[in-house]
Each structure stands twice: as C-alpha cells, then as structure tokens.
Amino acid sequence: MTRMWPPGGTRRPLAPRVAAPREPVDPAWIGRRVVRCRAKGMDAGAVAAALEVARFDARQASRHEGLADDACGPAELAEWERIDQLLAAAPAGTVYAPDVDTVVQAELAIDAAAAAARGAELCEAMRIAARADELQALRELGTLEQTEPRRRRSRR
Structure with a gap:
C-alpha cells in the first residue's frame, strides 16, 4: 500500500525556485585572459613578437565584415600592447607573470x-x-x- 503525503493526496504547489542567473559572456575578458596565459613567462622580446602577430591579425580581421563586431580581437591587441609597455618599463630580463x-x-x-x-x-x-x-x-x-x-x- 502506498501512502500519499500530505494526507488526502493533495499536493500544494511550491514557491517558484530561484535559478542561479547565468553570467553573460564577455569576449573582451576572454581575449585578455587568453593573452595573459600565452604571455606568462615571456620576456620583452617574445612579447614584442607576439604583439606584431596580434597587430597583423587585427589588420586582417578589419578586412572581414563578419569580424567587425568581434570584441575579442581588439581586447587581445590592447592587452599585448599593455604587457609590452609593462615589460619595456621593467628591468632587462624580466618575464611576464600575471600573479604580480x-x-x-x-x-x-x-x-x-x-x-x-x-x-x-x-x-x-x-x-x-x-x-x-x-x-x-x-x-x-x-x-x-x-x-x-x-x-x-x-x-x-
């Protein structure tokens, strides 16, 4: 014999549950994070070379209409430029470390x-x-x- 709860077999509707809201995706944040991961351990010369590649990629992307609204590419380029300036001001032989x-x-x-x-x-x-x-x-x-x-x- 199966017993029903609550007695009488009627079930009450529960209050609506609150779902955790999803965080919107931020392509610029993703781009900066990718650059930081790639730049970790690079010295000024390696960062300068990566910056040139990023500039080339930005020029190529500017020629494609489908990439006009891409926020990731410009954020990556800006982050490479920032890291390049950071290492240029640092003593020779310094490598990039996101931790500091x-x-x-x-x-x-x-x-x-x-x-x-x-x-x-x-x-x-x-x-x-x-x-x-x-x-x-x-x-x-x-x-x-x-x-x-x-x-x-x-x-x-």
Missing part, C-alpha cells in the same frame, strides 16, 4: 567581490522562497490564517 601584474590582481579582486554579491543575493532569494513554502504549508494545515501581509491603514 597589478591590473590582473585588481580585476580578480573586482570579480571576487561581484561573485560574493551575487552569492549573497542568491542566498537571500532562496531564503525567501523557503519561507514562502513554510508559510504555505502552515496555511494548508490551518495553523495560519493569513499568508499575505496585512495592508496598513492610513492614518489621517
């Missing part, structure tokens, strides 16, 4: 703060949804007379 790049570290801190804020918002939304489920269950059991907030009477 202040721009990269600042971006990571901003991303971490944004992720923490999104996590807090999601946690609060889940708490509210769970509380709505509890209130609905209490109402169905007859132990709660009202689930909607009372309207305030205006004082005159």
Whole structure:
C-alpha cells in the first residue's frame, strides 16, 4: 500500500525556485585572459613578437565584415600592447607573470567581490522562497490564517 503525503493526496504547489542567473559572456575578458596565459613567462622580446602577430591579425580581421563586431580581437591587441609597455618599463630580463601584474590582481579582486554579491543575493532569494513554502504549508494545515501581509491603514 502506498501512502500519499500530505494526507488526502493533495499536493500544494511550491514557491517558484530561484535559478542561479547565468553570467553573460564577455569576449573582451576572454581575449585578455587568453593573452595573459600565452604571455606568462615571456620576456620583452617574445612579447614584442607576439604583439606584431596580434597587430597583423587585427589588420586582417578589419578586412572581414563578419569580424567587425568581434570584441575579442581588439581586447587581445590592447592587452599585448599593455604587457609590452609593462615589460619595456621593467628591468632587462624580466618575464611576464600575471600573479604580480597589478591590473590582473585588481580585476580578480573586482570579480571576487561581484561573485560574493551575487552569492549573497542568491542566498537571500532562496531564503525567501523557503519561507514562502513554510508559510504555505502552515496555511494548508490551518495553523495560519493569513499568508499575505496585512495592508496598513492610513492614518489621517
């Protein structure tokens, strides 16, 4: 014999669950990240050579109408230029390391703060949804007379 819960076999609809929102894809961020990974461990000469290749690729892409809206290519070129300037100002023999790049570290801190804020918002939304489920269950059991907030009477 199968027992149904709740007694009487009626199921109450649950409050809608809050799905974690998807982060939009940022092609420029991806382009910068790819450059940083490739540049890791490169010296000024290797970065200068990679910058020339990136400039050539940018010229080639500018000739194709389909690549006109691509944000990844210009971001990659700008990042190669930034890393080239960074190593040009550094002592001879310095290699690029994203771990000590202040721009990269600042971006990571901003991303971490944004992720923490999104996590807090999601946690609060889940708490509210769970509380709505509890209130609905209490109402169905007859132990709660009202689930909607009372309207305030205006004082005159």
